[in-house]
Amino acid sequence: MSSQARKRFYQTVTVAREAAGHLVQLDGRPVRTPLRAPLLLPHPTLAEAVAEEWRRQGESIDPNGMPLTALACSALDLIPAQRPAVVEELAGFAEHELLCYRADHPAALVERQKATWQPLLDWAALAQDAPLVVTAGLASVPQPPDSLAALRRALERRDDWRLAGLALAVRVAGSLVVGLALAEGRLDAAGAFEAAELDESFGLERWGADEEAARRRAGLRAELEAAEGFLRLLDAPSV
Template structure:
């Protein structure tokens, strides 16, 4: 979790002069001086000038993890003169989990992810020989890892039609997805849609891949074409950084939703001797 948190903090603090494209979405100026967090029983809240941060529906934004609360506060603190909401992925994920504007359920999200799986980018290889060779070299290790990790077999698409997914594979994936709570499943969906690949997102969740590695694999065909035809230096780097920040935000929410932190009270050595 620390590596994801540090990466996300780095993205927040970056001062890329090309990021002004987000200003077309800005509707509010920064209205607060400082951010903070407070503990409310076993939950954590974010404050702006000691006022509790709320969701768009007016609910108090509360999370189950202190590191996640710190990260959300850092996200708000990173805003300068204006609030760039499209870049505030952690806040958006937590708002969505709390307000649930789509009235979704965990089973509904799991079903969506299962239906998404056959269209995974990694299951479609190009007919162009050079690109296909590159895809096999870069993508096959991830597919092999998935099959070994989950004990399933998955075919590659032989055309434009999605590859068949066996009933056994769907059952394994359904159990996996439903082991997460609503907030984590919402974040998984966010990461899958960013990468266009449940396989890459699963590899990130299980710490087989770092977010930047997953983004490069998701953009493999685009990078191949850029090597052939050239690139606009800042534009493609910005797109890659944006995707990485999305995946990193999703992973931070997932990990903070699933990791349980416990404190053990140690007995002094002299008391142990008496006992």
Template sequence: MKRFYTMVSNTRTDDGFVVQLDGKSIKTPLGQPLAAPNRPYAEAVAAEWSAQEETVVPDNMPLTQILTTAIDKARERDALTKSLLKYLDTDLLCYRVKEPEALAKLQKETWDRWLTWFDEHFESPLEVTFGIEALKQDADTHKQIWNYLEALDEHYFTILQIVTSLTGSIVLGLAFVEHEATPEDVFNAAELEEIYYAGVANEELHGPDPVSEKRQKALKRDLAASKEILSLLDQE
């Protein structure tokens, strides 16, 4: 859509710090005020709107998109928590290959670090399989992570949901939200197999696959935006 506003600001209300266009509060698709929990977050979102030129491009406003998701999805929290919990049994890091040996070695070197962190942080080891059968992690682990998810506020929960769904790993999502894993750590772990097979195919000679390249670019963008939001949430 065309840019229809001149001034972008934010104001404190009972809902939080609401981003405004020409003095009018922005509404989410469900009609709720676009309100951030603190002023730094609101200012960062406002900066995205200010940076738009003749045309407003939503894909260029990842902070706005993530804040909108956190606000509008809050009413679906129970269903989203159940959906996230399912990743414990399907987590990318728990499904390994035996061959090729080089890939198996990379998986162990890269992924074991995060499974070890999960075990130490939650005192709950996760099983790993080299077969095609589905895993069923311990019921106590499910309960512990459920309690953890229930305690998260909607903004941290949304970041966890985004990272987990993008990577297929709740372990990586948890490590990210806990400031243990960087965007680069998450990207390298999640894209390990893709990076390995790109090397086998000699992308330097033949060029990258355009579909994979586009997806990886979007993943890096979303991880960077999520990291920025975590930093903003930690501010006063």
């Protein structure tokens, strides 16, 4: 979707059930993605949530207020055309997994990293069959090839819709483990934000925040909430 606001041109928003899914319509005409595909969603609850984003628009359409629509467009336009590249990109996060690079001081940061990050790595080892190596400092440490392969499989087995939501979570968090934990319900958006921003949060607690940092963090939190909402709606019970 374009990030530029444009004048609202429709009155009613409806969802039509089709053989292939659920079609969001404006005044009876299908919403279309940037590549002109009909906005056909696989789950009725997600379709209604996307429709509600369009209903909430005022005199102008603000794409920044439509994160579920944007993710749906990504699932329809971008993921099918770029799936191998997306999997490759996301798998690359595991090679330098954020949670594996720990501070050696101060003691309070060391302890917070261990308390927040180690349970997620333990989860990855058990749930994904992907134990990862932890190190102190920023020097790159190679990860076990079998673990990297297991994490790649976790990406490859997701359909285009779930891969779109996961991709947003991983990119925002800067961590494949955090993204997978969010996608599989091990973390919610607040927990994912806490893990991804742990070092930044620690620094801000000591030195204080500025307006730019606050805006950046609010944007990251909102994107993680969008990814979580999108993924949960895909798995919501059908009414």
